[in-house]
Each structure stands twice: as C-alpha cells, then as structure tokens.
Amino acid sequence: MALRIVFAGTPEFAAIHLQALVNSEHEIVGVYSQPDRPANRGKKLQASPVKEVALAHNLPVFQPLNFRNDEDVATLASLNADVMIVVAYGLILPQRVLDTPKFGCLNVHGSLLPRWRGAAPIQRCIEAGDKVTGITIMQMNAGLDTGDMLSKVTTGIMADDNGGTLHDRLASMGPAALLDTLKQLEAGQLQPEVQNDALANYAHKLSKEEALINWADDAAVLERRIRAFNPFPVAYTLLGDERVRVLNATISDEHSRALPGTIVAVSPQGIDVACGDGVLRLQQIQLAGKKAMQVADVINGQPHLFQPNYLLSSQH
Missing domain, CATH: 3.40.50.170 (Formyl transferase, N-terminal domain)
Structure with a gap:
C-alpha cells in the first residue's frame, strides 16, 4: 500500500x-x-x-x-x-x-x-x-x-x-x-x-568562530576537531594576519615543551606544531586565495613560508 x-x-x-x-x-x-x-x-x-x-x-x-x-x-x-x-x-x-x-x-x-x-x-x-x-x-x-x-x-x-x-x-x-x-x-x-x-x-550548530584552532588544546582533541570540521566550517590557524585552513592532520610521535602554537619542525611529511599536550602534524592545508594542497607541495612552492620556532596564533 x-x-x-x-x-x-x-x-x-x-x-x-x-x-x-x-x-x-x-x-x-x-x-x-x-x-x-x-x-x-x-x-x-x-x-x-x-x-x-x-x-x-x-x-x-x-x-x-x-x-x-x-x-x-x-x-x-x-x-x-x-x-x-x-x-x-x-x-x-x-x-x-x-x-x-x-x-x-x-x-x-x-x-x-x-x-x-x-x-x-x-x-x-x-x-x-x-x-x-x-x-x-x-x-x-x-x-x-x-x-x-x-x-x-x-x-x-x-x-x-x-x-x-x-x-x-x-x-x-x-x-x-x-x-x-x-x-x-x-x-x-x-x-x-x-x-x-x-x-x-x-x-550544537557549527560556527565559523569555533573553527579557529586553539593550540592550548591537546593534539588528540585538535586532530578530531579538524576532521569533524572538514568540509565545514574548516579549522584554521593564523600565520601573521593570514588564515591558513587545516583540512587534515595527524598526531606526531614527537614531543615538545615549546609554547603551544610553535612550529617545531617542517618537512615534506608535514608541519609539526606544539599543542597543550602533544604535537600535531599538519598534512593538508589551504592558504588564502589558494586551493587545498599537501604540505609537501606548499613547501616546494614557498619554502620560506613556514619556519621552525614561528608561533601560529589562536587569536585574531
């Protein structure tokens, strides 16, 4: 029927x-x-x-x-x-x-x-x-x-x-x-x-405001949030005044006592960033006005953009 x-x-x-x-x-x-x-x-x-x-x-x-x-x-x-x-x-x-x-x-x-x-x-x-x-x-x-x-x-x-x-x-x-x-x-x-x-x-409904990465959070928390927020609202961090969207990341085996948000290593495998607990390896990112790219491709094209000891911001 x-x-x-x-x-x-x-x-x-x-x-x-x-x-x-x-x-x-x-x-x-x-x-x-x-x-x-x-x-x-x-x-x-x-x-x-x-x-x-x-x-x-x-x-x-x-x-x-x-x-x-x-x-x-x-x-x-x-x-x-x-x-x-x-x-x-x-x-x-x-x-x-x-x-x-x-x-x-x-x-x-x-x-x-x-x-x-x-x-x-x-x-x-x-x-x-x-x-x-x-x-x-x-x-x-x-x-x-x-x-x-x-x-x-x-x-x-x-x-x-x-x-x-x-x-x-x-x-x-x-x-x-x-x-x-x-x-x-x-x-x-x-x-x-x-x-x-x-x-x-x-x-709760997703908001663009909560997509700004707070590096004081644990790496495991951020890894899950980055996956959850892809494809919307997409997690992001700030490199100076520029937004860098983060579409994929993994938890690194490395450890660091650096200030959360500090880039501790840069390699074709990813950009390692210190977190409140642990290190997060950014693997796929999107620069302002560009398409999403693997970190290895970003480094090849702009090798000086990400440098160790640079501090990514969690605040506008």
Whole structure:
C-alpha cells in the first residue's frame, strides 16, 4: 500500500532521502523546505537541494518561514497526508503540525539517539571521539530530537573519517532504513522505544568562530576537531594576519615543551606544531586565495613560508 507522504527537509542529506521516496511506491503529496537564501558572491537567491529535487519531479513546494500562521497549518492539513517525513528541515515543528498527518511526523536523524541531539550530530560525534554512530528514525514530539525511537542502523567511525565522509555514508544508509520503517508503519509493526534523557548530549550548530584552532588544546582533541570540521566550517590557524585552513592532520610521535602554537619542525611529511599536550602534524592545508594542497607541495612552492620556532596564533 502506498502512503501519502509530505516531506520536509532542506540540505543535500535530506534531498537524498526525498529522492529515495520519489523512487518508491509512495506518493509524495507535498514538499516543505526552507525559504531560498542568498548564496555565493553574487548573493542570488538559491533554492535548497530538497527544493531542486522536488521541482525536478514536479512536486508542489511550500516554504513557510514557520508554522505560526493558521493558514500554513491549514495548507498542510489540506494535503491529507498519512505521514510527514522530516529530515534536517531546520524548523521546530509545533504540536499542531505534528498532529496533522494521520501517523504524525517521522524524523531521520544522523546519529544514534539519544547520544547526540541537535543540529550537528555528525560532526560532534567525530569531535568527541565516538567509535560508532548511525541513523535513528523516531516519532517526533514537541521536544528537540526527544521522540520515541522506531529503528536504528549503525556504522563504525573510522580513524580517517571526516565530517564529509561520515555525512555521505550516513546519507547512503538512511533511505533504506526509512523505507523499511514505513513498511513497518503500514503493517502496524512499529515498536517505539523511549529515549533515556540521561544519556543525551546537545550537538550544537557549527560556527565559523569555533573553527579557529586553539593550540592550548591537546593534539588528540585538535586532530578530531579538524576532521569533524572538514568540509565545514574548516579549522584554521593564523600565520601573521593570514588564515591558513587545516583540512587534515595527524598526531606526531614527537614531543615538545615549546609554547603551544610553535612550529617545531617542517618537512615534506608535514608541519609539526606544539599543542597543550602533544604535537600535531599538519598534512593538508589551504592558504588564502589558494586551493587545498599537501604540505609537501606548499613547501616546494614557498619554502620560506613556514619556519621552525614561528608561533601560529589562536587569536585574531
């Protein structure tokens, strides 16, 4: 039996799930996405990835600022949906919206609840050093990612995973889990599991401000944060007044008592920088106005740019 589905989502992660629903037997009766936003240097309004998928399949698109207006809720109700699927929509849905579809609203969440609730669970689990994550599909309630869990799929977090690779892997896992959950919903076989609030952490939204590397932190902490923040917001340090983005780094076996932020060695293998504890080896960096490069290539092109004993800054 095909379900009448309303889909709500905004970024690429959500668009992949919408495409899977389009390809399924279910009927998409409406798509909700964030309003078009200015993007790139021209600041032209740009449709979200979800809206682009919807338009490509001639699906009706709705972009309310919120659901505070009775008219917006009435429009949703008029779609007569069996269920609303919410994936990284970016809006808190009020109870009257959650109650509108026959089976309520289901959310595809990019982590294993209740470990990471909030906006950036994929990046925060890498930053925290978690060994496993996954996808949780839950029945939404008025709280922030607090609803009953309906199904989970898991994946290990590899030592070289970054925010981008883990995002892509979870995005590839989510659609199958969602379609399976919808099959259970149709059959009346779902077994909701209440979350343990004591195990929950809040995955704060990523900010460009926190991407500035604080060299007083331990090397292990910085290595994880650099991976977590690639490809956004990308960790960076300051070489004089110039930003140097750091896309990849490893923990060096070397030890140093130098002031945190001090370059202690430069070689084709990387730029070794003293940290609060340990030494971090920068391996892939991006200079202002340049493309990302391996440190060996940067040194070949500008051998005097990075010198031992130079102090990289953690402050603007």
